Amino acid sequence: MVVIKPIRDFTSLSRVSYTFNNVAKPKQKTAINRYREEERLGKPVLTKGLAAKTVYQYKENLCNTTGIGIGQRIHSECPFTVDADEFASTGNDALKAAITAAYKQIFGNLGLTENQCCIELESRLRHGSISIRDFVAGLAKSDFYKQNYFFQVSPIRGIELSYKHLLGRPPINQTEVSAAITLIAEQGFDNFIEKITHSEEYLEIFGTNTVPYLRAWTSAAGTYCSTFTNLGRVTPGNAASDTTIESRSQLLMEFSNARRLSTAEGGYEVLAFSYSRAMNDPTSGAFARIFSPKTTKFLT
Numbered sequence: 001m002v003v004i005k006p007i008r009d010f011t012s013l014s015r016v017s018y019t020f021n022n023v024a025k026p027k028q029k030t031a032i033n034r035y036r037e038e039e040r041l042g043k044p045v046l047t048k049g050l051a052a053k054t055v056y057q058y059k060e061n062l063c064n065t066t067g068i069g070i071g072q073r074i075h076s077e078c079p080f081t082v083d084a085d086e087f088a089s090t091g092n093d094a095l096k097a098a099i100t101a102a103y104k105q106i107f108g109n110l111g112l113t114e115n116q117c118c119i120e121l122e123s124r125l126r127h128g129s130i131s132i133r134d135f136v137a138g139l140a141k142s143d144f145y146k147q148n149y150f151f152q153v154s155p156i157r158g159i160e161l162s163y164k165h166l167l168g169r170p171p172i173n174q175t176e177v178s179a180a181i182t183l184i185a186e187q188g189f190d191n192f193i194e195k196i197t198h199s200e201e202y203l204e205i206f207g208t209n210t211v212p213y214l215r216a217w218t219s220a221a222g223t224y225c226s227t228f229t230n231l232g233r234v235t236p237g238n239a240a241s242d243t244t245i246e247s248r249s250q251l252l253m254e255f256s257n258a259r260r261l262s263t264a265e266g267g268y269e270v271l272a273f274s275y276s277r278a279m280n281d282p283t284s285g286a287f288a289r290i291f292s293p294k295t296t297k298f299l300t
Helices: 030-041 055-066 092-106 119-126 132-141 143-149 155-167 174-187 189-197 200-205 226-234 252-262 275-280 285-291
Strands: none
Touching (some): 092 119, 092 132, 092 155, 119 132, 132 143, 132 155, 132 189, 143 155, 155 174, 155 200, 174 189, 226 252
16 A cells, blocks of 8 residues: 655655655654644653664654754644655555666666665665664765766765765755765765755655755745756766866856956855845845845945
């Protein structure tokens, strides 16, 4: 029996999800029920946490135990649970669709031969010992992925592709790229992959049972407008793979120009425009230009 997600996600028509079963997943409305039970008893309802092998798992387990959750909330239960608590599809057909979508997304639409597939990861996913998120992380840590998108490309190009494959968007700016390069240099590429797949952003958008997809083709709330054009820069045609683009960075010029303009004397911060910042941050130049009188003179 295939379980359909109760709340449809309209952000991507090609969204693919899979879980071994939904028996152990938190049921809808449980956060609200727990809150009411605590109100009735007049004391907290304690829940048992899970053992964590990494710092990332500890943080995630802590949020799940306290009922706060990481990432975007379900509006009907805000602020108690997150979208990752929704049901995902089960069954063999959903498994095959998820595996195919994961290979296409993580390996940059690069066609694989049978002996290049990660059979061990597929088997663990089929038996329920790992989630889609673990499967995705395993693909990104594989020798095949590193050979094509880490060792044979420039460091910045590798960061661009990792963000695109795992988060469905390009890096926001040079600061994010620099932080990623530093992390790889100090802790290794595998830890970089772990940080992305356990990040609040990943959990908010994809949860643990949804295959990542390119999500920067639309102007999502809170994202930079430059993300759309930058995704186009790092994405080849539908019939091509990410290996068809040269190995050097595709966004170096964009980041360089943005940094030059933002640090120019008398200039405004134009590193990346964010609608939410323009509306809420009085210190930003965009806020001033939107809400200041038409007679106000701006430096050029």
